[in-house]
Amino acid sequence: MKQNQEKKRVVILGGGFAGVSASLALSEYIGDNPEYEIVLIDRHDYHLYHAALYEAATTEHRQIAARKVKKTVTIPLGDIFRKRSVKVFKAFVEKVDLGNGQIMTDSRVVYFDYLLIALGSIADFYGIPGLDKYGFTLKSLEDAVMIRNRIEDIISKKDSGQIIIGGGGFAGVEFAGELRNLIKHECKAHGKKPENFKIMIVEGAINYLPGLSEKVSKLVAARLAGLGIEGRFSTLLTHAEKDFLTLNNKEQVACDLLIWTGGVRSCRLPVLEDLERDKKDRTAATEFLNLKKFPNVFVAGDDACILDPQTKKPLPQTAQEAIHQGRHAAKNIYRLVQGRPLLPYHSGPVRFVIPVSGKYAILYTPNLIIHGLFGWLIRKTADLRYFLSVLPFFTALRYWLFENEIFMKND
Ligand SMILES: Cc1cc2nc3c(=O)[nH]c(=O)nc-3n(C[C@H](O)[C@H](O)[C@H](O)COP(=O)(O)OP(=O)(O)OC[C@H]3O[C@@H](n4cnc5c(N)ncnc54)[C@H](O)[C@@H]3O)c2cc1C
Numbered sequence: 001m002k003q004n005q006e007k008k009r010v011v012i013l014g015g016g017f018a019g020v021s022a023s024l025a026l027s028e029y030i031g032d033n034p035e036y037e038i039v040l041i042d043r044h045d046y047h048l049y050h051a052a053l054y055e056a057a058t059t060e061h062r063q064i065a066a067r068k069v070k071k072t073v074t075i076p077l078g079d080i081f082r083k084r085s086v087k088v089f090k091a092f093v094e095k096v097d098l099g100n101g102q103i104m105t106d107s108r109v110v111y112f113d114y115l116l117i118a119l120g121s122i123a124d125f126y127g128i129p130g131l132d133k134y135g136f137t138l139k140s141l142e143d144a145v146m147i148r149n150r151i152e153d154i155i156s157k158k159d160s161g162q163i164i165i166g167g168g169g170f171a172g173v174e175f176a177g178e179l180r181n182l183i184k185h186e187c188k189a190h191g192k193k194p195e196n197f198k199i200m201i202v203e204g205a206i207n208y209l210p211g212l213s214e215k216v217s218k219l220v221a222a223r224l225a226g227l228g229i230e231g232r233f234s235t236l237l238t239h240a241e242k243d244f245l246t247l248n249n250k251e252q253v254a255c256d257l258l259i260w261t262g263g264v265r266s267c268r269l270p271v272l273e274d275l276e277r278d279k280k281d282r283t284a285a286t287e288f289l290n291l292k293k294f295p296n297v298f299v300a301g302d303d304a305c306i307l308d309p310q311t312k313k314p315l316p317q318t319a320q321e322a323i324h325q326g327r328h329a330a331k332n333i334y335r336l337v338q339g340r341p342l343l344p345y346h347s348g349p350v351r352f353v354i355p356v357s358g359k360y361a362i363l364y365t366p367n368l369i370i371h372g373l374f375g376w377l378i379r380k381t382a383d384l385r386y387f388l389s390v391l392p393f394f395t396a397l398r399y400w401l402f403e404n405e406i407f408m409k410n411d
Pocket of ligand 1: 013014016017018019042047048050051120121139170171301303317320322
């Protein structure tokens with residue numbers, strides 16, 4: 001199967017939250033053991049820190065060049081794995097043949113003995129006509145740069161306008177809050193009135209952040225309303241055109257820019273074999289995070305459908321879950337290598353910190369909710385903790401300080 005390959009190879013597809021945490025954990029377990037090789041494949045040579053994308057998309061041109069924006073939300077994979085026994089291979093994964101242990105990339109075929117698939121998700125447009133054509137997504141560095149360019153373009157050319165955000169989940173509310181500040185700065189630079197540029201969030205549920213907690217939804221609603229952001233609840237987009245959107249009550253609303261954060265689905269990596277998938281195209285995993293038909297193949301993160309043992313519903317697609325699942329998959333791959341029994345997965349603690357404009361954030365745990373400046377400080381600490389978990393101390397500190405210096409200019 002793997003001609004001329006002396007070492008056993010563990011391949012991780014995707015250098016996102018799940019893939020990076022798994023690779024770091026595996027490099028701890030396997031260390032410098034010459035019998036094994038760890039290879040991480042990603043189409044980019046960097047790890048994208050999604051949690052700060054809303055900040056990157058609302059940085060002002062005159063303050064920060066696009067080159068600098070990249071540095072605020074990405075960490076080179078080379079920096080993460082500098083002193084680790086992980087080989088990073090930049091390539092686009094085109095197809096996987098699980099039976100023969102082969103990964104077809106745009107540059108060469110890579111063989112594996114053990115595999116972790118963690119390729120994340122893409123925006124879900126739910127087949128709404130015009131949405132994929134006229135809606136901007138907020139999923140990548142390029143998206144963030146395009147959005148800030150478009151906002152500058154609108155404000156420089158028009159005296160009034162409306163920006164609509166489809167989806168009142170984390171990405172939607174975090175972006176909307178910070179957008180208000182960007183509009184203020186751009187209007188000042190172009191001699192326009194900020195109150196003439198409206199922001200509307202269209203949400204299908206009865207409030208923001210559905211499924212979290214009523215108290216958090218109310219805090220978010222009050223904060224956004226205070227910033228003059230209109231929320232339309234129990235409302236669906238049914239059609240998008242270049243300059244307007246149609247809602248499910250048949251109303252047509254003017255729209256200069258539509259940002260779609262309303263849902264994600266699996267990126268559906270082409271795999272030669274037929275795999276069990278859910279309605280979001282996520283690959284069904286066993287309780288050990290591997291595949292029933294291919295026990296040497298594991299899945300984690302947004303791309304995986306892992307059922308909560310209590311509710312029997314799929315676990316949420318969040319960075320925290322992805323990190324936790326990545327680490328667990330690494331542990332089980334190592335146990336498989338050693339011939340030991342696999343351990344069932346239990347999801348991590350529920351803890352969210354939701355920044356909503358400037359130095360204000362809401363910390364949510366099932367037992368505690370804190371909001372305001374203290375919430376924001378907790379969020380900053382959480383960012384630093386994440387950087388410290390993937391980078392050496394001083395490098396992590398440097399990234400964190402740089403991110404803060406740039407993003408605070410927008411507050
Ligand atoms: C704007 C925004 C804000 C968010 N904020 C939060 C937050 O505050 N807290 C939270 O918990 N969650 C947040 N999330 C959700 C979180 O980012 C995702 O759940 C998380 O990224 C999933 O991790 P992952 O490893 O599965 O995928 P990703 O982190 O997306 O990584 C997937 C990797 O696979 C690579 N890849 C994909 N396809 C290919 C291919 N064919 N070939 C090669 N490489 C490929 C990509 O380049 C990427 O590096 C946010 C999401 C967004 C979009």
